[in-house]
Amino acid sequence: MAHLSKTTLRRVSRAAENCARPILGRPSAVPATHRAFRTTSPSRTDGVFRELTAQRLQTPWVEALRKQHEESKNAAEKPTTPQVPKERELSPKRMDDSYHKVVLPLAQDPWLLDTYLNSSGHIRLGTIFMDLDALSGVIAYKHTGDDVTTVTASCDRIVINHPLTEICDLELSGKVTYATGRSSMEITMQVAKAPQEGQSIKNEDVLIHCTMTMVALDPATKKPVNVNPLVVSSPEEKRLYDLGERNSKVRKQRKETALTKHTPNDLESDLIHAFWQKQLQYHDPYDELRKPDNAHFMDTTILRNATIMQPQNRNRHQFMIFGGFLLKQTFELAFTTAAAFAHARPTFVSLDPSTFQNPVPVGSILYMTATVVYTDPPLIGAPGEKFDTESEYTRVQVRVDSKVRDVEHGHSKPTGTFNYTFTVKRNIRVVPRTYQEFMLYLDARRRAEQVKETLQQEGVGLSAQKAEQSVTE
Incomplete structure (x- = not known):
């Protein structure tokens, strides 16, 4: 955690109080011909689509700092104890239980598109990668629940499958496809041209295929904790699960044969x-x-x-x-x-x-x-x-x-x-x-x-x- 000086903490406390204090003399309504001195409707878009950012940033920074200061006063007196209950419900889950998707309306919203384009009018892949990582967090918490902390352990692969030949709405989707019940889980995602209502995504419409490995930790001790294992119920799910198992073996093999360990x-x-x-x-x-x-x-x-x-x-x-x-x-x-x-x-x-x-x-x-x-x-x-x-x-x-x-x-x-x-x-x-x-x-x-x-x-x-x-x- 960042170290805070007493001066900084006083400023944080005053800022938090000012945020909570009503502004005296503010008119109840602003004439339509005038623009209020305030921001537009908050999108908090830093390259991450607002529907995903909203789930990532749930507390203003000034409030988080104030809470950290209050907790640090008693930190030396209280020993660190696990926050995750020992008797958690870890019954097997289906892949579809963690499925999540969002649609980026790039073709419909020019201001949203503005945050995704580079100087030559191409979509910045770095911003899409941010969205994918944010999406993996949403999917992981749908599988684990909010009792644990999930972190990205590795990005196993991001691959361009088919070229995107025009600016269009993009659908980002994914789910947990490999979890044995230990602390890690593999999440498979894709970015595709958003289909028309009632239609499904065609293979040639898939722009990006991505797999990431997430790990569940105890929020207090930061030690790994177990997650729900997956139950496989169809040939397609079996294929995805087998790919995850193969990727896990490849990661272990890569560690065992690394040049840092062997000639x-x-x-x-x-x-x-x-x-x-x-x-x-x-x-x-x-x-x-x-x-x-x-x-x-x-x-x-x-x-x-x-x-x-x-x-x-x-x-x-x-x-x-x-x-x-x-x-x-x-x-x-x-x-x-x-x-x-x-x-x-x-x-x-x-x-x-x-x-x-x-x-x-x-x-x-x-x-x-x-x-x-x-x-x-x-x-x-x-x-x-x-x-x-x-x-x-x-x-x-x-x-x-x-x-x-x-x-x-x-x-x-x-x-x-x-x-x-x-x-x-x-x-x-x-x-x-x-x-x-x-x-x-x-x-x-x-x-x-x-x-x-x-x-x-x-x-x-x-x-x-x-x-x-x-x-x-």
């Missing part, structure tokens, strides 16, 4: 050696081979950013930042990094498995570092690997590492790693040259191969040519 395998070691040999040739005065013009060293692709975390982007628990805001910030930095690297407009392909490690407190400073860590086709392939060296398009994977630092004490900790893949209409390659960069490169290569295999199994994703037709950023 590269034989094939990867050969790849590192091949890169080293190639760079020796580049610098050998007696060898005619030089680094190609389309190859760039990894350390030259880095972009950094720092942002103060303001309360307007808080989550429903008031003192931590909303996860969707982090997705938007990291996406836009990744987009900028890919554009600077390729000198071409990137087209978003997917958000690959990414993790939220620690919460981001309101009032802290978020530091983000984006790096181009892998390109496909690569400059050098593994032994036996085939790829098109003259490909017109290149897939660019950008890794965004984030950490948070508190203003008062300067303590920092990592908050998450986000992996975005774009296509660019350029033949361009990234080249690692330090051991740390090789580890980033190999981790990205593993991720790219894994995602490619998963997308082929599920039959989702689209070509670079089709992706360019979309009106999304």
Whole structure:
């Protein structure tokens, strides 16, 4: 929680009193010819649709601060005890019990559309990602109830399925599709062109497919608590549940084989050696081979950013930042990094498995570092690997590492790693040259191969040519 000085607390208390005090002398009605000195009807749209924001921000910030001050007076005297009852009702639930949908009337409401468009008239995907994260929170609480705190543990995947060729109303929908009864649950969502009344969504109308993992915590102790398991009642639900089970196994396997725990395998070691040999040739005065013009060293692709975390982007628990805001910030930095690297407009392909490690407190400073860590086709392939060296398009994977630092004490900790893949209409390659960069490169290569295999199994994703037709950023 943010540390508050006595002066700040006095100001908060006075502000809260002023908010509650009636304004003397205000006329009961304002003539139609005059505009009252007040805001328009509150939409609180910070890139998140108001129907979702209203469920996230339920208490004004000034009131939350005052309540925190009152509770902190007795915090030292009262030990922290679990708030979640031990005898909670955890009977199995159906997937449809958590189903929720909202419609963004982008084609009908130009002022709402105004908050979703970029300078070229394309829909900003970062704002849609914020909406998806907000929607996942609504779905999670429909499954768990309000007794627990739910947080985003990871974004397993966001994939563009079909291009959106015109501005239209969008329907965001989803439900819990995997929950065994432990603390985590997988939520599957989609963004699609809103159907006409009485009609259903067609497969070709689905713009985005998304899966996120949420974890339930005790509000007081912040320790994981169990949630209701799912009961499967149809072949389609069985398919979704099996996908969730597979994703869970993939996450565990990724942790067990991570390069932070194990050395590269034989094939990867050969790849590192091949890169080293190639760079020796580049610098050998007696060898005619030089680094190609389309190859760039990894350390030259880095972009950094720092942002103060303001309360307007808080989550429903008031003192931590909303996860969707982090997705938007990291996406836009990744987009900028890919554009600077390729000198071409990137087209978003997917958000690959990414993790939220620690919460981001309101009032802290978020530091983000984006790096181009892998390109496909690569400059050098593994032994036996085939790829098109003259490909017109290149897939660019950008890794965004984030950490948070508190203003008062300067303590920092990592908050998450986000992996975005774009296509660019350029033949361009990234080249690692330090051991740390090789580890980033190999981790990205593993991720790219894994995602490619998963997308082929599920039959989702689209070509670079089709992706360019979309009106999304």
